[in-house]
Amino acid sequence: MKKLNLTLALAVLALSAVAPALLAQTDITSTMTPEQAAQIIRIAVPFPELNPAGGLAPAPVDAARVREGFFGPLTRDLAYSGIFAIAPLPPSVPVTSEVLKSVNAQLHLQLNVWTEGDEYVVEGRLLDQSGAAQLKKRYRSPAAALSRTAHLLANELIKTVNGRPGVFLSQIAFASKRTGTWEIWLMDWDGANQRQITHHGMLSILPSWAPDNERMVYTSFARGTSDMYIINRRGGARTRLASGLSLNTSATFSPVGNDIAFVGSVRGNPDIYLIKDDGTNIRRLTTTNSIESTPEWSPNGRQISFTSGRSGTPQIYVMDAEGTNVRRISYDGNWNDDATFSPDGEQIAYTSRVNGRFQIRIANLITGESRIVAGEGSNEQPTWSPDGQWIAFQSNRKNNRWQVYRMRADGTDLLQLTFDGENKEPDWSKKPE
Amino acid sequence: MKRMKLILTVLIALLVVLAPACKSRKKPVEPTTVPATTVPDVPPPPVQNTDTRVTPPADFVQETPAVREEVFPADIEELNRYVQTKGYLRDAFYNYDEATLDDAAQASLTASATWLKGREGAGYNLLIEGHCDERGTEQYNLALGDRRANSAKDYLVTLGVDADRIRTVSYGEERPFEEGHDEASWSQNRRSHLVLVR
Numbered sequence: 091m092k093k094l095n096l097t098l099a100l101a102v103l104a105l106s107a108v109a110p111a112l113l114a115q116t117d118i119t120s121t122m123t124p125e126q127a128a129q130i131i132r133i134a135v136p137f138p139e140l141n142p143a144g145g146l147a148p149a150p151v152d153a154a155r156v157r158e159g160f161f162g163p164l165t166r167d168l169a170y171s172g173i174f175a176i177a178p179l180p181p182s183v184p185v186t187s188e189v190l191k192s193v194n195a196q197l198h199l200q201l202n203v204w205t206e207g208d209e210y211v212v213e214g215r216l217l218d219q220s221g222a223a224q225l226k227k228r229y230r231s232p233a234a235a236l237s238r239t240a241h242l243l244a245n246e247l248i249k250t251v252n253g254r255p256g257v258f259l260s261q262i263a264f265a266s267k268r269t270g271t272w273e274i275w276l277m278d279w280d281g282a283n284q285r286q287i288t289h290h291g292m293l294s295i296l297p298s299w300a301p302d303n304e305r306m307v308y309t310s311f312a313r314g315t316s317d318m319y320i321i322n323r324r325g326g327a328r329t330r331l332a333s334g335l336s337l338n339t340s341a342t343f344s345p346v347g348n349d350i351a352f353v354g355s356v357r358g359n360p361d362i363y364l365i366k367d368d369g370t371n372i373r374r375l376t377t378t379n380s381i382e383s384t385p386e387w388s389p390n391g392r393q394i395s396f397t398s399g400r401s402g403t404p405q406i407y408v409m410d411a412e413g414t415n416v417r418r419i420s421y422d423g424n425w426n427d428d429a430t431f432s433p434d435g436e437q438i439a440y441t442s443r444v445n446g447r448f449q450i451r452i453a454n455l456i457t458g459e460s461r462i463v464a465g466e467g468s469n470e471q472p473t474w475s476p477d478g479q480w481i482a483f484q485s486n487r488k489n490n491r492w493q494v495y496r497m498r499a500d501g502t503d504l505l506q507l508t509f510d511g512e513n514k515e516p517d518w519s520k521k522p523e
Numbered sequence: 524m525k526r527m528k529l530i531l532t533v534l535i536a537l538l539v540v541l542a543p544a545c546k547s548r549k550k551p552v553e554p555t556t557v558p559a560t561t562v563p564d565v566p567p568p569p570v571q572n573t574d575t576r577v578t579p580p581a582d583f584v585q586e587t588p589a590v591r592e593e594v595f596p597a598d599i600e601e602l603n604r605y606v607q608t609k610g611y612l613r614d615a616f617y618n619y620d621e622a623t624l625d626d627a628a629q630a631s632l633t634a635s636a637t638w639l640k641g642r643e644g645a646g647y648n649l650l651i652e653g654h655c656d657e658r659g660t661e662q663y664n665l666a667l668g669d670r671r672a673n674s675a676k677d678y679l680v681t682l683g684v685d686a687d688r689i690r691t692v693s694y695g696e697e698r699p700f701e702e703g704h705d706e707a708s709w710s711q712n713r714r715s716h717l718v719l720v721r
Binding site for chain 1: 620622650659660661662663665666667669670672673674676677690691692693694697698704
């Protein structure tokens with residue numbers, strides 16, 4: 091966490107004015123084609139005015155807290171949005187229309203922050219070059235929720251210019267061993283607010299979000315055997331799904347309806363099964379004698395990708411959700427696993443062995459072409475952001491220990507999200523908010 | 524005189540015969556319960572399973588020639604370490620991405636089945652844990668571990684161990700025995716691990 095804080099502090103420092111040289115490092119247009127760059131909107135985001143109304147005895151506003159809790163996350167969201175580029179403002183100069191013109195800012199985000207009692211009030215106005223307000227928003231929150239306010243506002247800004255919400259309030263579930271035992275944890279999209287969800291004290295792994303963004307299904311060895319459990323991200327009782335089979339791993343909610351696909355086994359023959367989220371109506375989808383594992387639904391719920399050893403090595407296949415119409419997707423390499431559909435259903439990201447290490451490979455289901463997003467060490471278990479722009483994954487590139495990373499689907503803008511203990515098996519929530 | 528000579532001869536003869544026998548009585552008796560079958564190419568048991576408490580002290584003197592009663596640890600975890608160290612229970616090891624039992628694995632399970640069906644072993648149930656090395660992917664390895672554990676279970680059942688006594692669980696690559704990142708560690712981590720349970 092210390093490292094993350096340092097990164098965060100540096101990002102805030104870089105973005106909140108001062109040196110133009112530092113700002114260049116966060117210029118996201120550097121990884122884009124000229125055509126993409128032409129669509130980027132330059133936005134000026136001066137540091138919020140604190141206590142703008144003045145008043146007789148305004149409660150003091152903690153500027154450092156606003157900087158770290160609100161302004162940092164907000165400017166990072168905007169810089170990573172792929173929609174906005176932050177126009178660097180000269181330091182210690184009033185933001186006038188001349189100044190905005192000189193930095194080529196097309197939009198100006200005016201921010202005010204003050205406190206009322208224990209609550210922080212954040213007011214945002216998005217102004218165009220004529221000074222007309224395109225968006226006005228006001229948020230109230232306790233200090234601890236300032237980052238949530240930042241993500242809410244960033245989402246609104248994206249929606250205002252793009253019509254679609256940003257992914258800044260999406261959550262990444264993962265398994266962490268920082269307490270000594272693998273348990274299920276959650277974090278924000280930028281790695282902030284990492285918090286423990288399960289407390290089994292026994293190996294608990296492979297979290298997977300329900301489409302409602304509230305529930306997760308995962309596998310725990312809490313009873314000495316591996317079982318599926320459903321838990322709500324806000325806490326409360328967990329429920330065990332009794333399938334009557336062995337394994338009960340790789341469980342994943344259907345994006346439509348209430349089916350869960352999972353790997354069940356009878357007498358050492360792992361196959362793909364379905365079960366309702368109330369534990370009823372078990373159906374077997376694959377019937378070969380080979381190993382089948384790792385099911386994942388297509389976004390419309392009509393297809394399921396999975397891994398099978400039927401050809402002699404683990405390879406990726408896709409079948410209809412009824413178990414019919416099986417076709418093989420992967421032909422490269424002798425070990426492929428962890429397939430997952432992109433949110434538009436046109437691509438599948440999976441883990442593919444290349445030269446003895448694992449890499450993230452992205453296959454286009456329409457053209458049949460695939461490309462490797464290469465990285466150091468082994469890189470496994472990809473998961474798409476709800477807007478399809480990002481992929482989170484696990485890598486052991488540092489000291490042979492698993493950590494969760496995030497990158498754009500083209501491999502750029504890599505960011506390490508976890509640092510504490512070992513962390514793996516990320517699963518990105520399905521809805522942007 | 525002739526009679527005296529005969530008695531003397533008999534006495535000397537007795538002494539010659541009995542002397543080595545008397546000497547050998549002072550030697551510690553080797554445990555006789557170790558299975559006589561030699562097992563080829565079985566990897567040595569893991570270092571952490573070595574239990575020094577079962578070794579008699581250096582100055583130990585066996586007073587009587589009677590067969591020593593073998594005392595099994597009452598604690599189930601100690602018992603599991605003990606039976607692994609003694610070789611009564613032997614894990615089955617696998618080749619990379621394989622769940623089939625080679626000759627060495629079959630020999631290990633044969634020895635294990637003998638003990639499980641014997642006087643001491645018959646009172647326990649068995650948990651078979653399927654394990655994989657880290658070189659595969661986690662989700663596929665969980666399935667592979669299930670296949671390994673069941674291959675070991677099926678073989679024990681064919682050797683006459685009651686199937687109802689055996690439960691399986693796959694840990695995939697989640698609980699390696701050795702933490703290293705080389706074949707020496709990987710070969711230790713590809714196994715069906717036999718665990719006694721009450």
